[in-house]
Amino acid sequence: MSTLTEKTPEDLKQNSAQGVTPAIRSMHYAEFGPKLKTALPGPNAKKIVADDDRLISPSYTRSYPMVAKSGRGIRVTDVDGNEFLDFAAGIAVNSTGHCHPEVVKAIQDQAAELIHMSGTDFYYQNMTTLAERLSAIAPMPGPHKFYYGNSGAEAVECAMKLARYHTGRQNIISFFGAFHGRTMGALSLTGSKPQQKRRFAPFVPGVHHIRYPYAYRGCPDGTPEEQEAFALDCARYIEDRLFKTILPPEEVAAIILEPIQGEGGYVVAPTNFLQEIRRICDRHGILLIADEVQSGAARTGKWWAIEHSGVQPDIVCIAKGIASGMPLGICMSKAEVMDWVPGSHASTFGGNPICIAAALATLDILEREGLQNAATIGEKMLDRLRPWVAKHPTVGDVRGRGLMIGVELVKDKKSRTPVGPMRDKVVDLAFERGLLILGCGETTIRLCPPLIVNEQEASIALDILEECITLAAK
CATH class of the missing domain: 3.90.1150.10 (Aspartate Aminotransferase, domain 1)
Structure with missing residues (x-):
């Protein structure tokens, strides 16, 4: 302190x-x-x-x-x-502000009806209602499937396990500066600060970190064209170096990235970088995971930050602002990717009725006013800054x-x-x-x-x- x-x-x-x-x-x-x-x-x-x-x-x-x-x-x-x-x-997290009356009412009404039922063992209609709402605004074409957990780290853990399960491969590529969470799998993907990892090794094997296109540090005096080339070099390092030396591409399950690094310094990934990462994934059968835990839920003026690039991920990790402060983590994927069988993954509190009620109210508010306001006020702030x-x-x-x-x-x-x-x-x-x-x-x-x-x-x-x-x- x-x-x-x-x-x-x-x-x-x-x-x-x-x-x-x-x-x-x-x-x-x-x-x-x-x-x-x-x-x-x-x-x-x-x-x-x-x-x-x-x-x-x-x-x-x-x-x-x-x-x-x-x-x-x-x-x-x-x-x-x-x-x-x-x-x-x-x-x-508080995307709709503190104690938005619509969110408060949704929480209160739901708490009076049903607080918990464990969506991993029983059915609950609002789990599918929220999934339908999210599917309609997904950054990749459907159909989609959804997993509910309690936090961003849990959404990342789900994505990590799902990528390995679906592809039958073990390795995952992440980036320096990334923050994906503090549970052991998510922490293994994190490349943010030494203190977050100090004295917790060994980590989950098979994770490889490479440079993120942080132009202000990596190409600070470059022209726009040179900075674009720098961003492409960061992406192409995967094929030019990793795949030619230590990492067989057919053994890589996924590349996970934040379209805007959060804890890493609010660093925006250039469009050409994200496009090249998508091409690499397509060439080698690798899944692209977008960690939208901090950048999603309308924060950037679009539902998902990756939408600014037009790149379509295979898996999206969602949390923070999606439920206005209630603990909810979501892993959204193309339906064909989420092909694991019962018992493969679950969460006792995931899909909690109160958290889902808060998320549904949050989506209403963001759709009505938050999404456009984020774009409008954000641009005015940037013009001033x-x-x-x-x-x-x-x-x-x-x-x-x-x-x-x-x-x-x-x-x-x-x-x-x-x-x-x-x-x-x-x-x-x-x-x-x-x-x-x-x-x-x-x-x-x-x-x-x-x-x-x-x-x-x-x-x-x-x-x-x-x-x-x-x-x-x-």
């Missing part, structure tokens, strides 16, 4: 007044901005943090001492009555799609040296001003608000963020 200097409400007002942010002083701020009442952390928060330190696993990565009590829309109120703008959304690369010496890159946006901070433009501590300072400063954000990758700030965020809230959040970047750079 970060060590923060206590800030009084007077300090916070003064800090805002000293910034370079005109909208903070606008009439919109009183209505749409954060509302801070106490020093941060407040007295109740301090006590709970102390209890947490005493009782809860120290493996959790807490960025700052925000102790949530309630939430509505994009706002979270802590145990001391401070109200924050939430641009973390429970790590991109892109000039920061020229304006701020420490902003190296701005990238993203929809409301999945990364701002990469560097020591200076020439060296592009990562500045993890400064990034963390920006996150702390934002918390002190009532804005909840998170880092990702080595030196990137991620912005992933609920998909119902409005233009005024987005503008105020960027005002606060810009002030924090300016202060941290000093």
Whole structure:
């Protein structure tokens, strides 16, 4: 946990007044901005943090001492009555905002009717209802089949096992920078941070990691044409090197990738890279798994981030925003791929009636307003953010799609040296001003608000963020 200097409400007002942010002083701020009442952390928060330190696993990565009590829309109120703008959304989970009334009603109504029946042993109509809804928006042609679990990691575990079962092959190709989860199979595919793997080996065998097309790091000074060539080289490494040296292609079950790497730094895969990966899979009978756990469920302004490229996967992993905070992980595949027999894979709580009710309500809201709003507000945010690369010496890159946006901070433009501590300072400063954000990758700030965020809230959040970047750079 970060060590923060206590800030009084007077300090916070003064800090805002000293910034370079005109909208903070606008009439919109009183209505749409954060509302801070106490020093941060407040007295109740301090006590709970102390209890947490005493009782809860120290493996959790807490960025700052925000102790949530309630939430509505994009706002979270802590145990001391401070109200924050939430641009973390429970790590991109609260797609419809906190406690959307339609989601709450769906949960309450379902809880009064049926809480659990174990879809692995019995039948339940809403399991097929949700499957039909998802099949209609799938990024590949149907028919489709669906597996329900509890989390993104479980969706990935299912995809990993299914790929091996269907193909009869053992090996899987993943990417450096990837985050697929922390259970042993998903962790074996993950290539994000050493601490996530430290002291947990041996991992599931047969996993091979290669370079992801992170152009800002791999081809930073290249022309657009050179960056396209770099992305193709990353994909072609599979055939040019792996398949010619250590990995027989006929023994590869799947290639798994995030169309936009989440924990890896909100890095967007170029279209030509994804197209080449698809061609490689087709040439060698390899399945393409799209991990859409963080990038899916309308976050990028399309239902699935891979749709921006026109590439069709064979398997899709879904979780996070699909049920507005209820635990639900889904593995969706072409029907012919999910050909395993009873007993091959299951989950006691997968397809829980309350979680499915929340997902159905979530789809209604996203279809009606969230999908288009993510595209519209996301593009307005990116239009505001892109000039920061020229304006701020420490902003190296701005990238993203929809409301999945990364701002990469560097020591200076020439060296592009990562500045993890400064990034963390920006996150702390934002918390002190009532804005909840998170880092990702080595030196990137991620912005992933609920998909119902409005233009005024987005503008105020960027005002606060810009002030924090300016202060941290000093």
